[in-house]
Amino acid sequence: MTTLYTTAEDAEEAFYEAIGRADLDALMATWSDDEEIVCIHPTGQRMDGHAAIRESWRSIFESNPRFSVHIRSKIRWQSLLLCVHSVVETLYLENDRTTHGPMLTTNVFIRGANGWRLLSRHTSAAAEASDGENDDLDTKQHTLH
């Protein structure tokens, strides 16, 4: 059964929930089937296409069976067919009270026949001096006309 995400936020939430469960199938289901897709990991590796992206996340889950990613949504630009979120991620490892990150992420979503799906994800480590940690939690949302 294919889940239809009616908003980019729904697809994004499902993506991060899948990470929290280390559920590879659920994670891959949040990506677009119709378009070429790109996932850039904080290691500097760029994965193109479903097979490469799936394999990279399989490897991540194998090395880190239990972790979760909390996002503070910062800026969202929304148009009819594309939606871009610029977010700050913090990683929590199970049995480890310290947090990891922050990571800076640009998530791009596309609206297709199956609703909104991930098209591109670009993540890189934030500098220690990043102001991201101190920003307020408000989401800034822009709908383009």
Place this chain on the structure above:
Amino acid sequence: MTTLYTTAEDAEEAFYEAIGRADLDALMATWSDDEEIVCIHPTGQRMDGHAAIRESWRSIFESNPRFSVHIRSKIRWQSLLLCVHSVVETLYLENDRTTHGPMLTTNVFIRGANGWRLLSRHTSAAAEASDGENDDLDTKQHTLH
């Protein structure tokens, strides 16, 4: 005088040309005036807004008065109001025959009253083992309907 970029490619070309000339005004003119804008540097610093982005590039030009960035465009997703380019950048420093990079970049453009402008730029260093260097130079372009 405001230049009107009729395509995202025009705005992107003007952005990289401005880097090559270390022309801060020209570089900033390729960014959207109407929207909140974000520039994530490979140092892991996230700049929000015109003033912070301008200051970061002023500092970059001050430290590196002459360098150029060549891009190999990889994947482009185009909709009516937003356009996303996933590109691989190589840096050339003047008087230095070696190249630097590759860098992985996600450039997001928006169409407004003044044509296409930069909305978000996310750059991070590619892993040494990135397959980016070996990919062909063809641009993959997708127009969404």
